[in-house]
Amino acid sequence: MERLGEDEISSIFERISSRKDKNSFAIVCKKFFKVASFHLRKLHNKLPDLLYDVLIASPKMAVADACIHLVYVNLCGRLRFTEIGIGSLVRSCKNLRTLVLIGCVNVTDKSLKIISEATCLNTLNLQCCCLISDLGLEYLANGDLKHCLKRLYLDKCDRITDIGIIHLKKLVTLSTLSFLRCGGKITDYGIVSLCELPNIESLNLDYLFNITDISLLEIGRKCLNIFSVSFNGCERITGVGLYAFYGHLHLSQLGLFSCYKISWEDVKSFAFTLPSLKLISLSKSMKKPMPEAGLYDVFAKLVSTGRNGMKLKHRHP
Numbered sequence: 001m002e003r004l005g006e007d008e009i010s011s012i013f014e015r016i017s018s019r020k021d022k023n024s025f026a027i028v029c030k031k032f033f034k035v036a037s038f039h040l041r042k043l044h045n046k047l048p049d050l051l052y053d054v055l056i057a058s059p060k061m062a063v064a065d066a067c068i069h070l071v072y073v074n075l076c077g078r079l080r081f082t083e084i085g086i087g088s089l090v091r092s093c094k095n096l097r098t099l100v101l102i103g104c105v106n107v108t109d110k111s112l113k114i115i116s117e118a119t120c121l122n123t124l125n126l127q128c129c130c131l132i133s134d135l136g137l138e139y140l141a142n143g144d145l146k147h148c149l150k151r152l153y154l155d156k157c158d159r160i161t162d163i164g165i166i167h168l169k170k171l172v173t174l175s176t177l178s179f180l181r182c183g184g185k186i187t188d189y190g191i192v193s194l195c196e197l198p199n200i201e202s203l204n205l206d207y208l209f210n211i212t213d214i215s216l217l218e219i220g221r222k223c224l225n226i227f228s229v230s231f232n233g234c235e236r237i238t239g240v241g242l243y244a245f246y247g248h249l250h251l252s253q254l255g256l257f258s259c260y261k262i263s264w265e266d267v268k269s270f271a272f273t274l275p276s277l278k279l280i281s282l283s284k285s286m287k288k289p290m291p292e293a294g295l296y297d298v299f300a301k302l303v304s305t306g307r308n309g310m311k312l313k314h315r316h317p
Contacts, residue, residue: 009035074100083111090118098123105129109136116143122173127155134164141167151176155204158183162190169196178204191215195222202226206255207233213241220244230255232281239266247273255281263287 004012013035016022026036070093075081081104090096097120101107107129115124116139124145126132137160140149149171154160160182166189168174174197179186187210194200195218203219203226205211211234219229221244231237232255239262245251251274256262263286271277 006035069095071095071097075104076100076102078104082106083108083114086111087114090114095120097121100125101129103128107131109133109139112136113139116140116145119144120148121145122148122150124149125153126157127153129157132157133159134161137164138167141170146171147173149173153178154182155180156182161185162187165190166193169193172198175199176202179208180204180206182208184210186210188212188214192218195219200226202228204230205234206230209233209235212236213238216241217244225250227251228253231259232257235260237261239263242266242270246270250276252276252278257281257283261287
């Protein structure tokens with residue numbers, strides 16, 4: 001009995017109506033996975049070696065045709081995925097919208113140079129890609145990507161400095177940017193330059209312990225459309241910086257956990273000037289902590305103003 005060819009397998013796949021069954025079909029074997037990749041719009045590949053089989057040309061299809069509909073690729077934790085695979089992926093998947101490379105330790109600045117060629121990518125997750133440096137950010141900012149990228153996650157990329165961050169202001173379509181735990185090489189100098197981004201709405205600066213009120217004052221003054229900003233672990237900021245957000249119309253989420261120089265009085269004095277505020281994260285060990293009656297008083301005022309959807313999170317450090 002002859003083995004099924006790709007045309008026969010493809011014909012079988014096309015007769016499957018359930019998306020769940022199609023996903024199950026894709027994990028039967030290597031050949032089924034390859035055929036399914038011609039049709040699926042999302043791909044979560046647990047075996048990186050298969051990617052090369054997916055992206056090579058079949059006898060009847062070019063590489064670009066094989067993955068023309070692929071819009072989402074998650075390669076989280078793939079230790080052997082390098083710029084060779086990234087190059088094949090970016091150049092083949094012309095409609096790629098989301099690329100997740102969390103923990104791909106072989107992703108380098110050269111990888112980012114290739115990714116910068118993407119013309120449709122709007123979400124790029126590079127968390128824990130520890131080899132990325134300022135040069136890689138420069139590549140991203142100067143490529144075609146600058147016209148389409150909306151969300152960029154650089155958490156725990158601790159080689160990044162102000163020099164690299166300054167280049168990101170060229171990514172004018174950015175709305176979400178995260179630098180969680182990127183270390184002490186990022187200072188006010190770099191963060192202030194990001195305030196020139198015209199569409200920024202969400203900014204995560206958690207545990208950048210060298211930023212000060214200077215960053216808060218610039219964010220509050222220039223980023224008027226921001227709705228979420230997190231300063232958790234930014235120990236040098238004070239109540240003075242918070243006043244930069246006084247009366248902000250769109251701010252709905254604010255992270256202040258482990259900000260020990262901020263007091264309950266600082267929070268209370270400006271929080272009720274924010275009409276959209278829904279969530280504040282605070283530490284119980286803040287400077288002049290919230291009194292026992294403080295939480296009750298806050299919620300009483302929220303109910304009276306019709307904003308009973310607001311939450312205050314307070315934790316021990």
